[in-house]
Amino acid sequence: MKKIMLLGALALSALASLPAVAEKPLRIGIEAAYPPFAFKTPEGAISGFDYDIGNALCAEMKVECQWIEQEFDGLIPALKVRKFDAVLSSMSITPERAKSVDFTSKYYHTPAKLAMAEGVVVNDPVVDLKGKKIGVQRGSIYDRYATDKFIPAGVEVVRYSTQNEIFLDMTAKRLDGTLADSVNIDDGFFKTDAGKGFAFAGPDFTEEAYFGNGAGIAVRKGDQALAAKINKAIEGIRANGKYQEVQNKYFNFNVYGE
Amino acid sequence: MILDFDVIWSSLPLFFSGLKVTVELLLIALGIGLLLAVPLALMRVSKNPAVNFPAWLYTYVIRGTPMLVQLFLIYYGLGQFEAVRESVLWPWLSQASFCAWLAFAINTSAYTAEILAGSLKATPGGEIEAAKAIGMPRMMMYRRIVLPSALRRALPQYSNEVIMMLHTTSLASLVTLVDITGAARTVSSQYYLPFEAFITAAVFYLCLTFCLVRLFKYLEGRYLAYLAPRRG
Known part of the structure; x- marks a missing residue:
């Protein structure tokens, strides 16, 4: 019994000392x-x-x-x-x-923004997006905002695993727009061939409870x-x-x- | 472990709307799949290579590639081509639900065709000889004897395919459909409670599977009774 306890103590001390050996x-x-x-x-x-x-x-x-x-x-x-x-x-x-x-x-x-087809005017998103399909990344702050503010206003919110899939479906015209980080939209979409014919629309989204x-x-x-x-x-x-x-x-x- | 039942309770409406999507997807895919599978199976048992080969190639390609790859090819792949986006089919193909129906129907048709073909090949010689003996024309023999008999005998295997298909429909959540799995992913990302979300989805699938198993047990009892061993 004593032997086992001793072994146990040894093992424990060995474990405890491990992190100290290498960060x-x-x-x-x-x-x-x-x-x-x-x-x-x-x-x-x-x-x-x-x-x-x-x-x-x-x-x-x-x-x-x-x-x-x-x-x-x-x-x-x-x-x-x-x-x-x-x-x-x-x-x-x-x-x-x-x-x-x-x-x-x-x-x-960086601020959140809407990307839509060029020429679409959005003054008040909650009014102007009614009946439109807006893609957001599942679990993102944009998802939360769209779920709370857009869905009650009659906007169809579609959730995706990655923002890149949203850009694919924007090009394929399955979506009318996306709510996402402005820099991500600019760099990941507008600057690529797939992003031709799309532009930012509407205001910056800054509500701190959502966008932090x-x-x-x-x-x-x-x-x-x-x-x-x-x-x-x-x-x-x-x-x-x-x-x-x-x-x-x-x-x-x-x-x-x- | 303590589960957060409030989250499960408040997300039940989402799960029930997901249930509707799943059942719809399953029924449409199985319906179209079965309609396609019968002619394909008849082609597969033909001794004429010009008839047999296309059906063999179809089932070989579809069964030889993963379901998810087929779904992505149809949903994201086809959308890449300008010609497809401007074709008359685009209003259909632009919908995630249509893409999922199409992909699942094609997939299950290949598997079902092979099940049916196997069952057709195993038709007892006596049934065919009896039909010939009373002078049935070929078409009538297929319609009245061979196909009904093969369809009945394929039931146990087909029930497996149906249950596998139910589980396969969970892939639909990857192309934005909110089926049972899609509902679970939404809930999981909203509350950061993956266990609650997915255990609820699992219970939903389990109940559906249970219903399907009971249904096929009933059908087998009804249509395969003549094959059951005699009760003493």
């Missing part, structure tokens, strides 16, 4: 179908603003980044069951999500240590010019917001 890599969840923030190169490698910012943050924190791909609507569930430790995938900080996860401070902030205050990195509820560490790293790369360098690679304007 565990930081496992980050990302959905790589959201250009220019996260996408796949033709070779199949993950690339984009989110990816580069993540790697810059890891370098700043001196840990190894391990990227794990996951569709957007599965990111928070997978974070909760410890498939990874953080989500860095253009996830907007909203009060709704903050009930399930903790967020770092923002790492960028920028995109942050999500960590498990209560994982304040990691959130604080990442926050420090965000400040670090903002200060040392690394953020600017990554931003200039993708954008010619300030994506951080004021």
Whole structure:
């Protein structure tokens, strides 16, 4: 009996000492179908603003980044069951999500907009979109807003797994429009051949309860240590010019917001 | 583990509208599939290679490729071509539900054709000889003897195909349809409670499967009674 207990104690202490031996890599969840923030190169490698910012943050924190791909609507569930430790995938900080996860401070902030066929005039979305088919990414802030505001107004809201599928169906004219991040629409759609004949319509969407205050990195509820560490790293790369360098690679304007 | 029953309860209307989509999808696919499968099966048992080969090729290609690939080809693939988008078929093909019906009907028709062909080949020689002996013309023999007999004997295998098809319809949620699985994905992404969402979907499918199994048990009892061992 004593022997077994001794063995058990040994095993426990061995387990406890493991993390001290080698710093565990930081496992980050990302959905790589959201250009220019996260996408796949033709070779199949993950690339984009989110990816580069993540790697810059890891370098700043001196840990190894391990990227794990996951569709957007599965990111928070997978974070909760410890498939990874953080989500860095253009996830907007909203009060709704903050009930399930903790967020770092923002790492960028761009407005939400509607994309429609060129020439369509939208003054008041709730009035002018009646009877139209609007695509949104399932589980996104745009989904929530459209579900709460558009559906009661008689808009047909269609949910997709990825924003790229929405752009495909815009080109195929299955949809009249999409509500999404303006930079994502501009870069992932308007600048491609498929996006010809489409333009932004209507106002910026900024209601804070839905659209939050920028995109942050999500960590498990209560994982304040990691959130604080990442926050420090965000400040670090903002200060040392690394953020600017990554931003200039993708954008010619300030994506951080004021 | 404590389930959040409030979420399940409040999302039940969504699940019931999903149930309607699933059942509709299943019935339409099975109906069209069966209509296509009967001539295909007759072609498959023909000894004439010019008749047999096209049917063989069709079932070979359809059964040799995954359902999801076929669905994506029809939904996203066809929409890529300008010519398709401007054709008279586009008003149909632009609807997700039509694409799903089409893909599922084509898929199940190939499997059902093979089931029926097997059943046709296994027609007892005595039945055919009896029909010939009383001087039935070929068409009448097929209509009255061979097909009814083969369709009856295919029932147990066909019930498997129907249940597999029910489960396959869950793929429809990948082309924006809100069927039972689509409802579960919506609920899961809204509340971040995947277990509650998908366990509810599982219960719905289980109930549907149960109904289908009972239905086929009844049909087999009715139409296959003559093949059952004699009760002592």
